[in-house]
Amino acid sequence: MSRIGVLRIRSQMGTWRVKDIDGAMTVRELMDRVATEKSLSLSENERLCASPSGSDPLPLDAGLASLNVKHGDMLYIMLTEENQVAHEEAKAPRKVDADGNVRAQEYADGAGRRGFRPGMLPLRAMKMQWTLTDFLDMDARFVFKMKRQEDAACAGVDMETNVARDFQQALRQTAFQQCRVGYLYGTFTDDNKVKVKCLYEPPQRGTAVDVELLEDPREDTVEKLAALLGLRRVGWIFGHPPREEGFHFASPEVFMAAEQQLEAAGGIGDTPFVTIKVTCNAEGLASVEGFQVSKQCMEMVAEGALEIGENPGDCAVNETFTAIVEGKEAKEVNNNFFLINVAISQYEADDMVYSFPVANREELGTTQGQPDLRAQIESAGKQGWCVAQNLTLTRSLSLTLNPKP
Template sequence: MAALGSVMLRVRSQLGIWRMSGVDPGSTVGELMQRITAEKGVPTEHQQLSKDASHKQPLSPSSSLRAAGLASNGDMLYLKIDADAQVFHSGQESRTSKKIGADGSIMAVSFEEATAENGFRPGMPRLRDIKGTWTLTDFLEMDEQFTYRVKKDKGQNVSEMCTAVTLDGDCLNSFVTYLQQLGWNQERVAFLYGTVEDDKSVTVHAIYEPPQENTPERFQLEDDPRAEQVERLADMLNLKKVGWIFAHPPREESFLFSSQEIMFAALQQLEAADGIEETPFVTVRCHANEEGHGEFDAYQVTLQCMEMVAEGALDENPKNRGSCAVSPTFTAIVEAKAVSSVENQFFLLNVPVKHSTQPRFRRMFPDANRIGTQQSPDLVKDCVTSAGSTAEGLSDFNLLLFLMDFKDMFSWEDDMPRICQAITDPDATLDAGYDLLIRGFAGMELGD
């Protein structure tokens, strides 16, 4: 199990893709480089780390991984290894080569160009640069590591990792209402918080919409200053992140998931399982019917999809959003044929959906990160005065999250746990001091 708060990063280099588990997002790029040296044998002086494959966004060794936007499981960064690094040599033989140009001149061949033609696989070193002597068994075992036989057995399209998901009706209504206000003309994402039951089913009690900038075809999650407090609040309420939901504009009936949505679902399951393991983490798809009302269905991606994403075998497919492109380094075989892309339906497992009409929390305080939405203490007053007690009025995930913005007033270590206990424990009561504090914060008179 990785340390609390640690993530798994993917590092793509000329030698393939490495998964670096247990990485602290607060550590520096230089510390990650030192780990690459220790684990992969690449000296730091021969490493060039970047956020993009073309290395136009180099990373400074002194900058933190979080500041560089590398704080989530599955985030990719790109390592360019200098050609004269010892890792690129077999004995005294250099990895560099020559070719004759059209004018008869002799030119050096770059590593990328040489491996594209002569490498074990595109982007990989030559076999003799990996190991001096190979047997047929060695080669077949090596080649098999880069080959995926993708199939979906008949009758096996229902997930056994998550037996069902129960969705909170108030949460869904709020989510759909906002999408209707947007005219269903852009994607929208939210994270689901709830509980996992003994039968491996999931019950959703709250949703949180992070900051995002979306288009009709894509979603883009932005840095979230509230990310830590959302997780802290969920823990205080005895909840955990159990899934995510995405909504999209109308599509063809057979177009369920884009490649971006498939890969994001896989990364979220990898994070929840802390690796390629079974997890009940669920993906809910929301879409509009002909009347403009929201409809919901739920899925998981297969363990094979999780593995392919973790190893960098899949990528987004700009030519066909309904499929994932296969990295040239890997081979995907579908129906006995090697393919350059895989239809997304091969990766999907259905999860039964149930609906709850008995919400655990109220849904009155405005959601964060919505266009035109304001959160203020005055709205806290409306929530409290409309309830039978202060504790009942505070029983709202978004309201509690808002209180946590005022950390000097509502300490995360002392005050918020006690307030949350008064909400979650039927035998607990809200201390009179907190009742006065909340009412003062909301600008309420003592007699209100």
Template sequence: MAKFVIRIRTKVGTWRMNDVEGKNKVSEIIARVEHDHNIKVGKVSLKQNYSEILSGDERLDKIGAKNGTMFFMEISGGTVVVGNTRRHLDEKGNVVIKGGDNKGIRPGLHALRDKKLHWTLTDMTELEDKYTYKITSDQTERCAKASLDVSACQSFQQYIGQMNYNTCRCGILYGKFVDSEAEAERKKEEEEAKTRRAANIGYGSTKKNMNLSDLEKKTKKEKGARQAVIVEAIYEPPQQGDDKTFTILEDPREAKVDAVAKSLGLTRVGFIVSHPASTDFVLNSTEICNAAEQSLEATQGERDSPFVVVRVTLNEERNVIFEPYTLTPLCLDMVAEGAIEPMLDNPSHCSVVAPFQAIVEMKEEHVIDNDFFVKSVPIVNHTSKVAGGSTKFPRFNRQFAEAPSAASMRTALKGLGRNPNPASLAKALSDFHLLVYLSEVFNLGEGLEDICKWVAKYAYREDEQAAVNLENLQEGYRVLIMSMAGLD
């Protein structure tokens, strides 16, 4: 029987459990969690509100558990152990630092003799450095600019507006990392230099001396961000939110959404969050930690990344604003190592988790201002190639809006007739969310990727002749699509 991974969500965070099989019982999962994290598990459910409590005798395959399934667990006990780190909870669910084992070099670490008998000064220094972070302002540009699709932003803004901008919400940004203008110019100069060397061509008397202005331009170009971000679509996963935070729920479409994006030549380039107007912070600690996890997952753990976090909120004049930021390598490293956690009662700061230590201006601090973790990015806009036509396809996972359906697909394809030409059909299908809806019929490896790649040839064509020369979509796919829309 194939093994898979499940996720365990508790009030202190989400854990992954590997090597799970369908024959395993819920009681076995509980036992593993209690053993691995030194806690007592109470209620277990597949529902975040615990409306349906699971019995310990139930097998995972009988309750529909599969790779990525989220289990919600109520836990008790004041201390959670993750590896060598001890995390203490206060009555509000915040992670706090308390004095740990006196035998350990740091609170929350086991005694040194538990690791090995003999320690050198170098060993001790390396151990100290491993758990110490020096917090400084980071002004390095990692993203030259973020270009957002106008219609995607309008749709996101309109939906949170229906909730009076009082509910936190998030979305995954799909698009492309591209060379910045400075990077494109650098590469052009490198290619020209290679061409001259290959042809043994020198500058001769035409080469001029570099003046101060030229030197400043060259220095600015070399220091500028090498990549920019183009956001083509926003996908909002299943979630629950209130006026303080949001919780991302299990998404049965996650793999299919990623497959649609990949087939279109897109990838995860950012994370968008909305929250009620606040002058206390740019991003709250929950948003920062969630965005950092999204960035690390999307970039395979890359710490120095142009991955953007877009903040949507109201300014003092009650106008909606979109502000992109990048997360600093320090932030990503601390989240990856479990060194910081959100603070529910002080959202403008992150809590430092023992045994880690944060040094700010030569002084140890137990909380860190979120402003140390973000760097603003210039914003521009464009029209996405997969934004759809004038009638936008409904978005998924919106409780107070129209859901994607055959009727909405019929609206998107109306006027094509039963045998549309390739360019007309491809144009109608050039909507990211409509293509995700096709996954209701077309499974992974069974046509979904082929259809998306065919659409991408049209949407991202280099010239209009490519649209004229576009080959027909496979007949079986075309018939099924028209049938889904009720146009067969």
């Protein structure tokens, strides 16, 4: 079989010249050689093609000569992002580490120098030709000019009195020295208000600093029960020990609020979904406040522009992004910048039962059992919870979730 000589392989990483090609070589063997020389791990979807569109992959077991491949021909391959990074690492310059060993410089070591932005590929790896407009548009996607949002999307919160009181009581059992969270269920009104009717506390392990949410085998059941009762998740509530003045949210709490709002809005958009914060002051008096995070905060969390940094009162800015605060680049953004106050009022529901023990409070000494269920059923009397013509129905999730007969 005749000798072909040199072939050119075009990918997002540029054009490679592969020498000493024999016509008897198969497409599979050529791909194996390219993978070896360029430190790639090619998947079955990364195939050599005759055209740039990638619509005509070459048969893997066909010989190059039988495909009329000639010296100097150009073949094409579309690489995955993982292989693009692997190739960048393979061709990186050498460096001497702290132990005196010579090794290849890692991709992250040189990304800030060669990449479009730290942690990103070089411009040429994204596409071969750039205009100034292309560059500026691309760069603008990674720059956030910080702006305060004056008005919340939530017009206010009507909080059922027993829900607020019961959550405070759980915090008082630990003298407000343990963080705790719960999900609020109720309805959104036509005027963008939230009406909170009940609370569900998932399994959790709280400390004086944060809360670890544990696996909840009843998570789907809670959502289905809420839907059957005409309720939905309308917010979340968290409690924490007293903090220094002006320190309202720690970074994980900002992230939680943003992620919950993103889920409720189905993306970066307006939603009444609310965050309720409960704590106490130096005199032991409890405070209950409502908040939302800004849409800019939602966008930055969704894009990965924010990170949890060393200072709990600030969100760190990911090195790939730029945050401009008052005309200057900032590596951190104070959490208060993202917060918008939401007014809270309280009411007493006439269709709720709150005397049944709350679920998932075993570490606080609260348990649920058959005696509790029996007492709750007996308290309803012969009429049950459907009273006269008012058709008043119990909507206690803790009671409905109780698995005991």
